[in-house]
Amino acid sequence: MDSQPAGSGHIEVDRVTKTYASDAGDIQALDAIDLDIAPRELVTIVGPSGCGKSTLLRCIGGLIPPSEGRVLIDGEVVTEPDPRIGYVFQRAVLLPWRTVEKNVLLPFEIGGRPTSKDRKSVHEALEMVELSEYAKLRPAELSGGMQQRVAVARALVTEPSILLMDEPFGALDAQTRDSMNVELLRIWQEAKPTIVFVTHDIGEALFLSDRVVVMTARPGRVHEVVEVDIPRPRTFELVEGDKRFWALRHRIRAAL
Amino acid sequence: MTEQPTTEQKPRLLRRLRNEKPLGRILVVVSAALLLVVWEAWARTNSPLILPTPIAVFDRLVSYVSAGRAWPHITITVQEIVAGFALGSFMGIGLGTLAAEFNIARRVIMPYVIITQALPKFALAPILVIWFGFGTTPKIIIAALIAFFPLLENTYLGLTTTPALDLELFRALRAPRRVTLLKLRVPHAVPAVFSGLRVALLLSLVGAVVAEYVGANKGLGALIIVSQGMLDTELMFVAFVLLTLLGLTLDKLHGLSYRLVLRRLYGKTASSAGRAASRVSV
Numbered sequence: 026m027d028s029q030p031a032g033s034g035h036i037e038v039d040r041v042t043k044t045y046a047s048d049a050g051d052i053q054a055l056d057a058i059d060l061d062i063a064p065r066e067l068v069t070i071v072g073p074s075g076c077g078k079s080t081l082l083r084c085i086g087g088l089i090p091p092s093e094g095r096v097l098i099d100g101e102v103v104t105e106p107d108p109r110i111g112y113v114f115q116r117a118v119l120l121p122w123r124t125v126e127k128n129v130l131l132p133f134e135i136g137g138r139p140t141s142k143d144r145k146s147v148h149e150a151l152e153m154v155e156l157s158e159y160a161k162l163r164p165a166e167l168s169g170g171m172q173q174r175v176a177v178a179r180a181l182v183t184e185p186s187i188l189l190m191d192e193p194f195g196a197l198d199a200q201t202r203d204s205m206n207v208e209l210l211r212i213w214q215e216a217k218p219t220i221v222f223v224t225h226d227i228g229e230a231l232f233l234s235d236r237v238v239v240m241t242a243r244p245g246r247v248h249e250v251v252e253v254d255i256p257r258p259r260t261f262e263l264v265e266g267d268k269r270f271w272a273l274r275h276r277i278r279a280a281l
Numbered sequence: 282m283t284e285q286p287t288t289e290q291k292p293r294l295l296r297r298l299r300n301e302k303p304l305g306r307i308l309v310v311v312s313a314a315l316l317l318v319v320w321e322a323w324a325r326t327n328s329p330l331i332l333p334t335p336i337a338v339f340d341r342l343v344s345y346v347s348a349g350r351a352w353p354h355i356t357i358t359v360q361e362i363v364a365g366f367a368l369g370s371f372m373g374i375g376l377g378t379l380a381a382e383f384n385i386a387r388r389v390i391m392p393y394v395i396i397t398q399a400l401p402k403f404a405l406a407p408i409l410v411i412w413f414g415f416g417t418t419p420k421i422i423i424a425a426l427i428a429f430f431p432l433l434e435n436t437y438l439g440l441t442t443t444p445a446l447d448l449e450l451f452r453a454l455r456a457p458r459r460v461t462l463l464k465l466r467v468p469h470a471v472p473a474v475f476s477g478l479r480v481a482l483l484l485s486l487v488g489a490v491v492a493e494y495v496g497a498n499k500g501l502g503a504l505i506i507v508s509q510g511m512l513d514t515e516l517m518f519v520a521f522v523l524l525t526l527l528g529l530t531l532d533k534l535h536g537l538s539y540r541l542v543l544r545r546l547y548g549k550t551a552s553s554a555g556r557a558a559s560r561v562s563v
Contacts, residue, residue, distance in 0.1 A: 110453070115446070121554060131454065134464070163548055
């Protein structure tokens with residue numbers, strides 16, 4: 026993972042609107058979202074449930090097309106899932122019949138026959154999430170936090186320039202979630218992908234990000250974008266001891 | 282990391298049954314012995330033409346089998362079951378996969394399936410005898426027709442219930458349709474297909490035996506009809522016992538092969554995977 030990702034990972038969200046048809050008429054999930062996320066930035070998106078956070082992430086990832094507007098990655102319009110993007114979902118989504126390392130190898134297998142270089146990348150990715158010794162186990166033998174780390178390794182193994190994370194630690198207990206967040210920052214420092222991280226936890230958002238995008242619901246709009254000027258490297262002690270943390274937390278909570 | 286690896290949550294009823302295993306076994310043995318005693322006592326007050334005693338059935342079974350007279354019947358019936366089951370499974374899994382993979386295939390296949398299911402397959406036995414004679418062919422066809430449906434349904438179910446997030450992952454990884462089928466949907470469908478295979482196996486036994494009633498000179502079903510004609514109730518019970526043993530053996534073979542496949546797929550976690558799979562409806 027020492028080589029830098031190929032692209033630079035610049036994301037532009039240009040007046041993205043998403044409307045779903047439903048029995049009760051059209052539902053507007055996103056309303057003219059504008060965002061510009063710099064390469065290697067760590068941006069979190071917070072908002073009440075149903076505000077379209079996940080929808081926005083899926084539009085950025087090319088999993089669903091926006092109804093209006095467009096998403097550009099490094100200046101190119103996204104029309105379909107993109108190899109420059111790695112995904113981490115709410116659940117680990119590991120294949121239970123595959124070992125940990127085979128799960129991490131999956132992105133290469135889908136692209137064709139994995140090479141020895143690919144296997145080396147799997148090794149390094151597992152090392153990065155500190156799961157090397159669990160490579161031969163199956164997901165059912167791991168805890169929820171470990172499973173989610175395998176999912177992170179799988180997302181990073183192809184060295185994407187962008188990592189999209191959809192409430193990845195939401196299902197974990199508070200302690201595990203904290204340690205996952207510390208690890209995520211370490212991984213981000215090492216691999217330096219652009220990260221867009223969806224969460225409903227304000228503390229988590231402030232701890233992780235350079236900027237917090239605060240969304241409001243129905244239709245999903247960007248309420249404000251909050252700069253988090255807390256210095257790095259961050260620890261929970263440092264962040265929670267920082268006056269700015271509490272001020273920002275208060276401001277975001279009031280906005281939601 | 283100090284997190285504890287998860288232990289698969291066991292269904293409470295299952296755990297209780299496991300703990301009570303010794304008691305359960307004792308109860309089964311005791312109740313079976315009681316049943317046999319009641320049967321013996323009841324049969325003694327009756328004509329052996331109506332109900333032979335279990336001891337008489339057992340003696341007859343031993344002499345019949347040791348004289349080598351059971352084997353020709355058993356082998357014929359087993360051949361019919363195996364051939365019918367293989368044919369029905371092949372068709373069921375094949376058409377189930379087509380229906381799951383292509384909407385147009387589903388729309389064409391389903392009406393036919395529903396119509397053939399509405400028609401009782403055994404009703405076809407006489408015409409099949411007219412067409413194919415008294416050999417094994419009509420029995421194989423009946424067994425195949427009856428084995429076909431559970432496999433079609435379970436294959437379709439197994440292939441179309443892949444969790445949405447898993448499919449999204451494969452989409453995000455830009456997996457071609459064929460790869461998604463082979464690497465995700467097929468392994469996901471394994472438990473459902475195996476529970477379909479189990480039903481199909483036992484149904485093809487029923488199919489073969491009942492088809493033999495209509496016209497056959499060999500096979501355990503034919504043996505039942507012959508013993509009825511000769512008013513040899515004892516022999517009929519011998520056939521019942523042999524059929525039961527055959528059914529149990531087939532079910533054991535299914536269970537064994539399923540466990541082997543689970544072990545191959547899931548390694549050490551096979552037992553928890555099997556428990557999860559047993560919740561898949563038939």
